[in-house]
Amino acid sequence: MSELQKRQIQLEVLRYNPETDTAPRYQTYSVPCLDEWVVLDALNYVKDHLDPTLSYRWSCHMAVCGSCGMMVNGEPKLACKAFIHEYADQIKVEPMANFPIERDLVTSVEDFITKLASVKPYLIPKEDKPISAGEFKQTPAELKKFKQYTLCINCMLCYAACPQYGLVPEFLGPAAISMAHRYNQDSRDGGRDQRQEVVASNEGVWECSFVGACSEVCPKHVDPAGALQQVKVASTIDWYKEHLMPWVTK
Amino acid sequence: MEIIKTDVAIVGAGGAGLRAAIALAEADPKLRIALISKVYPMRSHTCAAEGGAAGVIKSDDSLALHFNDTVGGGDWLSDQDAVEYFINEAPKELTQLEHWGCPWSREPDGSVAVRPFGGMKIKRTWFAADKSGFHILHTLFQTSLKYPSIQRFDEYYATDLLVEDGRCQGLTALEIRNGEMKQFQAGAVIIAAGGGGKMFPFTTNGNIKTGDGMALAYRAGTPLKDMEFVQYHPTGLPNNGILLTEGCRGEGGILLNKDGRRYLQDYGMGPETPVGQPVLKTMELGPRDRLSQAFWGEQQKGNTVTTPWGDCVLLDMRHLGEKKIDERLPLVRDLCISYLGKDPVKEPIPIRPVVHYMMGGIHTDLQAATRLPGLFAAGECACVSINGANRLGSNSLTELLVFGRRAALSAMAHLQSNQTPSSDAALAAKAKASQNRIQALFDKSDGTETIAGLRQEMMDTMEANVGIYRTGEGLAAACEKISELRQRYANIALTDKTHVYNTDLMQALELGSMLDCAEAVTVGARDRKESRGAHQRLDFTARDDENLLKHSLAHYHPTEPPRIEYLDVVITKSQPGVRDYSGAKK
Numbered sequence: 077m078s079e080l081q082k083r084q085i086q087l088e089v090l091r092y093n094p095e096t097d098t099a100p101r102y103q104t105y106s107v108p109c110l111d112e113w114v115v116l117d118a119l120n121y122v123k124d125h126l127d128p129t130l131s132y133r134w135s136c137h138m139a140v141c142g143s144c145g146m147m148v149n150g151e152p153k154l155a156c157k158a159f160i161h162e163y164a165d166q167i168k169v170e171p172m173a174n175f176p177i178e179r180d181l182v183t184s185v186e187d188f189i190t191k192l193a194s195v196k197p198y199l200i201p202k203e204d205k206p207i208s209a210g211e212f213k214q215t216p217a218e219l220k221k222f223k224q225y226t227l228c229i230n231c232m233l234c235y236a237a238c239p240q241y242g243l244v245p246e247f248l249g250p251a252a253i254s255m256a257h258r259y260n261q262d263s264r265d266g267g268r269d270q271r272q273e274v275v276a277s278n279e280g281v282w283e284c285s286f287v288g289a290c291s292e293v294c295p296k297h298v299d300p301a302g303a304l305q306q307v308k309v310a311s312t313i314d315w316y317k318e319h320l321m322p323w324v325t326k
Numbered sequence: 327m328e329i330i331k332t333d334v335a336i337v338g339a340g341g342a343g344l345r346a347a348i349a350l351a352e353a354d355p356k357l358r359i360a361l362i363s364k365v366y367p368m369r370s371h372t373c374a375a376e377g378g379a380a381g382v383i384k385s386d387d388s389l390a391l392h393f394n395d396t397v398g399g400g401d402w403l404s405d406q407d408a409v410e411y412f413i414n415e416a417p418k419e420l421t422q423l424e425h426w427g428c429p430w431s432r433e434p435d436g437s438v439a440v441r442p443f444g445g446m447k448i449k450r451t452w453f454a455a456d457k458s459g460f461h462i463l464h465t466l467f468q469t470s471l472k473y474p475s476i477q478r479f480d481e482y483y484a485t486d487l488l489v490e491d492g493r494c495q496g497l498t499a500l501e502i503r504n505g506e507m508k509q510f511q512a513g514a515v516i517i518a519a520g521g522g523g524k525m526f527p528f529t530t531n532g533n534i535k536t537g538d539g540m541a542l543a544y545r546a547g548t549p550l551k552d553m554e555f556v557q558y559h560p561t562g563l564p565n566n567g568i569l570l571t572e573g574c575r576g577e578g579g580i581l582l583n584k585d586g587r588r589y590l591q592d593y594g595m596g597p598e599t600p601v602g603q604p605v606l607k608t609m610e611l612g613p614r615d616r617l618s619q620a621f622w623g624e625q626q627k628g629n630t631v632t633t634p635w636g637d638c639v640l641l642d643m644r645h646l647g648e649k650k651i652d653e654r655l656p657l658v659r660d661l662c663i664s665y666l667g668k669d670p671v672k673e674p675i676p677i678r679p680v681v682h683y684m685m686g687g688i689h690t691d692l693q694a695a696t697r698l699p700g701l702f703a704a705g706e707c708a709c710v711s712i713n714g715a716n717r718l719g720s721n722s723l724t725e726l727l728v729f730g731r732r733a734a735l736s737a738m739a740h741l742q743s744n745q746t747p748s749s750d751a752a753l754a755a756k757a758k759a760s761q762n763r764i765q766a767l768f769d770k771s772d773g774t775e776t777i778a779g780l781r782q783e784m785m786d787t788m789e790a791n792v793g794i795y796r797t798g799e800g801l802a803a804a805c806e807k808i809s810e811l812r813q814r815y816a817n818i819a820l821t822d823k824t825h826v827y828n829t830d831l832m833q834a835l836e837l838g839s840m841l842d843c844a845e846a847v848t849v850g851a852r853d854r855k856e857s858r859g860a861h862q863r864l865d866f867t868a869r870d871d872e873n874l875l876k877h878s879l880a881h882y883h884p885t886e887p888p889r890i891e892y893l894d895v896v897i898t899k900s901q902p903g904v905r906d907y908s909g910a911k912k
Contacts, residue, residue, distance in 0.1 A: 199427030213436030
């Protein structure tokens with residue numbers, strides 16, 4: 077096998093420290109990168125060798141912990157899955173769009189966590205069953221109905237991509253609604269009515285203008301846009317049933 | 327300093343910490359629970375576990391078999407009373423997760439499916455494709471949102487335990503987003519903060535796995551147990567150490583040397599089994615320690631493949647076919663393609679052993695209690711010990727659940743003993759001392775060492791001397807070097823003197839944790855003059871049951887190397903025997 081290719085990259089990083097900066101600024105670092113590196117490797121090089129004051133979050137380096145979301149050349153990416161070889165010699169790195177900056181590449185996660193919690197993202201069982209009675213049966217086909225939506229790593233790239241969330245910060249957003257949909261679709265769950273209060277509210281699914289950017293940037297192919305469409309259809313059917321055919325139970 | 331009064335403070339919000347928090351919230355909704363973690367719960371490294379979780383559920387399996395596999399796999403260093411408790415609780419905990427919505431993979435009839443794993447006589451690993459840890463973590467995190475009594479302190483870094491009147495009564499923690507120190511007063515503290523694999527350069531562990539929880543307990547005077555036992559996972563991607571689950575081999579993947587030979591047959595795990603028809607406890611389904619050691623053997627013989635990332639062997643999964651790989655190992659395929667540019671459907675994947683898991687940790691008894699009253703521990707940071715000298719794949723995810731819950735029950739029992747807390751003034755003085763320690767590090771200006779520099783020297787030392795095979799000479803050198811690095815640590819100064827999200831400070835504290843833990847590993851390894859499980863000595867090649875069927879306990883000293891004490895292993899049913907992973911066994 078051949079030797080690994082090296083390349084000098086100019087990494088232009090947005091810096092902002094609320095204690096010392098009045099406004100965000102850019103700082104460029106010249107980083108010797110191996111071609112197989114990801115942007116996170118370049119940031120780590122900066123942190124270890126050039127500038128220990130640079131702050132960003134990261135952990136798993138395998139696109140599963142969801143810590144290192146940021147804008148790479150203007151697109152929401154996981155820094156650990158943004159490959160240097162896919163970029164030219166100048167790469168711009170900024171904190172995730174649509175979130176308040178805490179410092180440098182670190183943005184506030186609180187709004188997302190609050191929204192996630194608001195959709196009751198946990199199983200509300202249809203029936204009570206003691207542990208001693210064993211597992212709920214669920215066929216592979218039933219699992220498949222919601223499996224895709226379980227793959228969300230809460231990286232929030234979909235919020236950074238969502239034009240509606242940028243305009244209306246109250247919007248529940250793609251990941252939270254997808255997670256509600258995930259539990260609604262679970263054959264073991266009976267909690268949809270409880271979630272609908274939030275999901276079908278004004279700040280819920282109806283805010284979505286179906287641009288589909290969320291699904292394009294999702295690193296796990298969760299397809300939140302698809303989930304939101306399904307939720308809209310189901311909520312519309314609810315509305316018709318309630319208002320036009322009140323004798324039909326949901 | 328702000329004081330936060332809680333009943334139970336939990337440090338770490340991964341699998342074990344979340345399980346403990348839920349158990350407490352369910353048992354008594356009035357309990358005030360503080361769940362403290364340096365990262366948001368879903369960032370915890372539980373998320374990176376792939377293969378699955380072991381628990382007896384199928385009719386062809388039995389608790390006795392799970393017991394034997396675990397104890398034999400651990401080379402008889404496991405405490406058998408703990409293993410007994412573990413295997414009994416395992417199926418209940420995994421079923422509980424199912425009731426909480428965990429998307430376990432299923433059989434056609436809708437029952438939970440199980441897959442084979444290394445060192446297990448019967449298939450008993452529950453799995454959610456190859457993202458089992460991820461699904462367990464998110465199921466627990468999302469379930470925890472049901473309970474208002476679980477108050478989360480996300481992105482708080484625990485700095486010191488508050489020990490007063492001989493009891494642990496809380497801790498201090500830095501709020502990372504503003505650098506403020508907080509005092510948590512607690513009737514009981516549970517540490518569930520993971521392992522410290524990041525002391526090695528080549529590891530499956532995430533950046534956060536810096537042994538902070540272990541060091542927290544250790545510095546407070548409660549010993550670390552069996553730290554010399556560090557598990558190498560046999561199949562990591564060679565360039566960055568990303569884990570390829572044991573499920574690859576469980577599903578039928580095979581290991582080849584440069585000549586295409588299934589070399590495991592040359593290391594007592596043969597005879598060769600038919601390709602694509604894995605035989606339990608044989609060849610590729612041998613335990614992790616044996617497989618990693620066989621890699622080393624091939625390397626010595628010159629049978630490995632040379633790659634830009636060093637010597638490798640090949641993991642061949644092509645015969646599984648695209649459909650099975652996509653259904654059972656989708657993450658593995660994605661990782662291989664993304665990070666190595668190789669598709670396991672089309673070509674063998676070069677792999678090499680990679681530091682994965684620490685069998686050792688904070689010494690606890692069967693009740694997850696440490697020797698320090700009021701302090702409990704669970705998960706990778708703890709050592710009960712069920713894992714002995716070598717953990718079996720898929721026992722650790724189950725361990726998080728079983729002992730996370732156990733720690734919660736013990737913490738509750740401790741609360742019921744109704745001991746009067748020490749005075750606020752006494753606790754405040756302890757908290758102030760912790761604050762002063764951090765402040766001194768923060769204020770120091772005439773530094774002669776860098777964090778990255780010391781960390782690199784530590785990692786190089788561990789890699790060179792504390793790997794798959796060890797020698798007395800290498801370990802002595804490692805002890806000396808780590809001791810030196812601990813001294814030199816006093817000479818680092820921060821570059822970043824600001825308070826908001828100061829990751830320079832975090833890295834300094836994490837390096838301190840790693841160095842403390844690394845010294846317990848090296849001294850424990852130097853003093854264990856035998857070969858057992860994951861601890862293999864070229865100068866003491868045999869297991870020594872006469873003298874060393876014992877746990878090591880490392881006691882902290884602020885400036886000197888740890889004092890090592892030995893403690894008998896609990897043997898109940900299974901006397902030490904031969905670990906036979908050959909197909910020729912009866």
